[in-house]
Amino acid sequence: MSNTISTPAHLPGSLLAVLALGHGMAFADRSLPAVVAALLKTSMGFSDTQLGLLDGPAFVALYVVGLLVSWRLAHSRHRLRLAAGCIALWVVGMLVFAVGTHIGALLAGRALMGLGQAAYVPLALGLVVECAVPAQRGRAIAVFTAAAVIGRGLALLAGGAFLALLERWSPSTTPTHWRLLFLVMAGPNLALMLLLLLTRTAVPVVPALPAQGPGRLAGAFRQQPTLMAAYLCAAAASVLIVQGLGAWAPSVLHREQGLSPGAAALTFGLALLVASPLGHLLAGALVDRRGHRLTPMAITASALLLILPVLWMLPRAPSAATACALLALASLAGGTGAVAALAGFPLMLAKPARDVGLRVFLAFVTVAGAGLGPLMGGIVSDGLGMGGNGLSLALFKVCATAALVGMLTAMVASRGWRRAATGVAA
Numbered sequence: 001m002s003n004t005i006s007t008p009a010h011l012p013g014s015l016l017a018v019l020a021l022g023h024g025m026a027f028a029d030r031s032l033p034a035v036v037a038a039l040l041k042t043s044m045g046f047s048d049t050q051l052g053l054l055d056g057p058a059f060v061a062l063y064v065v066g067l068l069v070s071w072r073l074a075h076s077r078h079r080l081r082l083a084a085g086c087i088a089l090w091v092v093g094m095l096v097f098a099v100g101t102h103i104g105a106l107l108a109g110r111a112l113m114g115l116g117q118a119a120y121v122p123l124a125l126g127l128v129v130e131c132a133v134p135a136q137r138g139r140a141i142a143v144f145t146a147a148a149v150i151g152r153g154l155a156l157l158a159g160g161a162f163l164a165l166l167e168r169w170s171p172s173t174t175p176t177h178w179r180l181l182f183l184v185m186a187g188p189n190l191a192l193m194l195l196l197l198l199t200r201t202a203v204p205v206v207p208a209l210p211a212q213g214p215g216r217l218a219g220a221f222r223q224q225p226t227l228m229a230a231y232l233c234a235a236a237a238s239v240l241i242v243q244g245l246g247a248w249a250p251s252v253l254h255r256e257q258g259l260s261p262g263a264a265a266l267t268f269g270l271a272l273l274v275a276s277p278l279g280h281l282l283a284g285a286l287v288d289r290r291g292h293r294l295t296p297m298a299i300t301a302s303a304l305l306l307i308l309p310v311l312w313m314l315p316r317a318p319s320a321a322t323a324c325a326l327l328a329l330a331s332l333a334g335g336t337g338a339v340a341a342l343a344g345f346p347l348m349l350a351k352p353a354r355d356v357g358l359r360v361f362l363a364f365v366t367v368a369g370a371g372l373g374p375l376m377g378g379i380v381s382d383g384l385g386m387g388g389n390g391l392s393l394a395l396f397k398v399c400a401t402a403a404l405v406g407m408l409t410a411m412v413a414s415r416g417w418r419r420a421a422t423g424v425a426a
Contacts, residue, residue: 018199019124020144024151025192026117029094029185030059031152034247035159036178038254038261043175052378055247058110060371066118067359079123084196090116091189098182122359129346138343142284145339149276152246156269164262216353227416230409232364234300235341237406239369241334241399247374249327252392257320271328279332283339295417296344301410303337304403311396315389348420
């Protein structure tokens with residue numbers, strides 16, 4: 001790999017593709033518990049609350065640690081090699097999860113995955129933000145984030161197809177097929193690590209780490225605490241909805257619509273592959289082409305508003321196809337809101353504060369959104385009981401509450417964002 005320290009005049013497509021591929025693999029791997037939730041429930045005897053704990057809080061347990069530790073590496077000339085090391089760490093976590101025989105081992109495996117991905121994502125996203133031409137930054141970020149939802153969709157699609165094949169070939173061992181799926185999915189990461197190590201695209205290097213970054217970020221929070229708090233709350237609400245739906249959608253199709261675990265994951269994966277990238281790319285285009293009155297927070301508020309009637313219809317869905325379409329549409333809207341918030345956040349910050357600002361943003365929305373979304377869905381589902389449409393009703397209660405809170409805080413943040421972004425640009 002080249003150690004060139006010149007900064008590209010624009011973000012090379014090859015570099016964006018490699019970084020986005022890594023982001024896609026990260027989300028494919030972190031989405032696997034949703035694919036195998038029914039099998040985990042059968043083979044390990046887990047409740048919905050325990051499944052939610054594995055999907056959300058266990059993953060984010062070390063996420064903040066990874067974000068903070070990797071900040072010192074954010075301007076290294078060896079960022080691509082460091083990213084490969086991050087992938088190696090989350091592969092170890094996948095292997096621990098695959099061979100675990102009790103919930104403690106599975107929790108440890110998920111925590112290791114979270115630690116590795118927490119270090120990878122800001123390294124890669126920082127390069128995208130740093131190298132992209134300002135007029136195209138929103139779309140570059142949208143490509144990077146769209147890879148994540150494509151990865152989640154492919155995990156559901158490929159994982160569902162793999163489980164369906166195993167169920168046909170070896171029906172007597174169906175409850176343990178989830179272990180083999182985790183082992184198989186670890187393989188492509190090894191190829192991705194090699195690709196990162198062999199990438200020769202020059203990456204920008206800053207001679208000295210901008211030590212004033214945390215101070216500048218703290219100053220922005222002190223000067224505009226209401227704006228910053230409202231902005232982060234709206235973003236976290238969008239992520240909570242996306243993560244909650246992603247964690248429980250296959251289970252809804254399995255329990256309430258009668259699909260097998262493999263067919264449920266495969267069906268939702270197909271829908272997600274179409275819907276979610278559209279939402280991300282739509283958000284990127286709207287942020288880049290926004291007019292004077294259309295702020296990123298206005299986009300987020302509009303997207304969250306759409307989610308309310310969609311999820312209200314979910315417990316009343318007459319067929320698996322209808323339920324899947326509603327889940328996919330809600331995921332599209334949630335993704336649009338989340339990406340608009342992500343793309344707009346650096347525009348409020350002075351350049352020295354952007355890297356650490358993105359890390360704080362990612363830490364907050366991951367802990368509050370990805371950590372609580374799957375868990376709250378499981379807790380409310382257990383409270384409502386297993387019968388009927390309890391799970392989809394639980395998702396409606398959790399996601400509708402998040403959408404309402406997110407809409408209100410997005411509207412509060414919208415006007416302040418315009419003033420802050422104008423001040424930074426000036």
